Amino acid sequence: MGVEIAVEGLGKSFGPQTVWRDVSLTLPPGEVSVLLGPSGTGKSVFLKCLVGLLRPEHGSILIDGVDLVGCKERQRYELRKLFGVLFQDGALFGSMTLFDNVAFPLREHTRYRESKIRRIVFEKMEMVGLTGAEDKLPGEISGGMRKRAGLARALVLDPEIILCDEPDSGLDPVRTAYLSQLLIDLNAQIDATILIVTHNINVARTVPDNLGMIFRKELVLFGPREILLTSTEPVVAQFLNGLRHGPIGMSEEKDQATLEAERARYGDGAELPEIVPQLEPSPGLPVRDAVRRRKDRLVQSLHTLAPAAQQNVLSSLTEHEMARYGLRRSTRAGGVL
Amino acid sequence: MNLSPVPAMRQVGSLFALGLEVFRLMWRRPFQFRELVQQFWFVASVSILPSALVSIPFGAVIGLQLGSLTTQIGAESFNGAASVLAVIQQASPIVTTLIIAGAGGSAICADLGSRTIREEIDAMEVLGVSAVQRLVVPRVLAAMLVAVLLNGMVSVVGVAGGYFFNVIMQGGTPGAYLASFSALAQLPDLWVSELKALMFGFLAGVVAAYRGLHPRGGPKGVGDSVNQSVVITFLLLFFVNGVVTAVYLQLVPAKGM
């Protein structure tokens, strides 16, 4: 099973500019999480802090119980072996072919024979749909292909934690759907902890078990998908619906007067869309253990959730599960016994 | 432009730290031999021709200047000696400096800079491979080797140029030139010259790598970095050259006549 990442009170600034402060969240082991946020809110910076490329000034990041912020250089290199990271533009090595790029981690960290390396590389290339492109250079292929090759390279050492920086940007909707499915399938197969950073609403609605959002230099919310998808928090509602009215403006946050005017015009709080069902692993793959673990966790803390979120959790349970958790379906909205 | 001294000191500090790191990782296996050969070839190919072209006029100018000066004070026979001192001890390390920083260093800086903004360096670090060991060390070593090579070449070409202008153009006597040459020149001159070149190569490589690994914001930043790397290297190398020359003149007594 994947590894838990516990972030506590994290803060990062570049000189006088604070990127975000006091970010606390726990990525549950083996589950898929998405971190949303408008462009420039420091999502990429957050990912780079998680792998120890940037050093946050405050807080701690516990990975499998070891604090990445305070630990020694050597330990940091050890911890990094747990990670597979997909960077925003794939970050392939420009002077190597796709094959050599994907083979790079194997050649560096294993003593496999070339035939075994070939087999693994071809398997991962097929997984991301790049069969036949092994001999191309990164400069000769499209952005979407670079991204998929970057993913293949991130997967080649069977990581326990997969971080993806905007896997959907620059991809068409169909390719994005394939990539989303690929991540869910991966989770079903290797049970890795996955964190996806994006501003794509569709990915946020269909892929993750847990969802969070960064806005105004803070983590607005982080929790099970039901909580964010039913949240009436204005920022979250605006973002998840892609609306113009709400606290997020074109260049920065809006001022109070504009907000008042909008409130008068559009009324309070946008209607949230229905929660769409989460993606399932492709047919033939095992069920995701994460789903069961997460349900256990949710049911235990059900009474702490908002009524709408409770309702959603309950409606996602089968009769069989209801019986297992000792719950009864009630006709009243939000009622649980 | 920020004129406060603290960020500047911090930059100097991290530059120094990178220098130490490069020195430490130079001895760490696995040694990146292929990368070294490729980089050596690359740096050599961009710098050999320009340094040959620069060193001929350099030797010539020194030869001509000295020629007219020595004629005025009636010391034509010291022409060879003076030009060899000037060329080997000073001119050739300086020419090497200019070329290594201007041609080799800028190429290294641009290459590492574009890799940095494409996040290749980050990706490498995340894959558990030290970018300093893998990319910077071979480049610094290549710059050092090429500097030594260039320094030797510039010395030969410069002295030959001086000889040509003195003997052929100004009608000096070949015998006097060569005799004074061996009277004043000593082997330590060449050693210290090569040692300087080695240090210059190291410094130019480290400065170029440092600026390349830390470009400020986007592709435009890489251009600025290359620019700065050349200027910083020039300043640093002229300074180091002054120090080394002063120390050398104190330690090794000039050959008497």
Ligand SMILES: Nc1ncnc2c1ncn2[C@@H]1O[C@H](COP(=O)(O)OP(=O)(O)O)[C@@H](O)[C@H]1O
């Ligand atoms: N290395 C850096 N040095 C200084 N500022 C940076 C650096 N990296 C990112 N930033 C700043 O941090 C902010 C967040 O950037 P980023 O994480 O790329 O945003 P996002 O990925 O959410 O679009 C931006 O304002 C950016 O200018």
Ligand SMILES: [Mg+2]
């Ligand atoms: Mg980003």
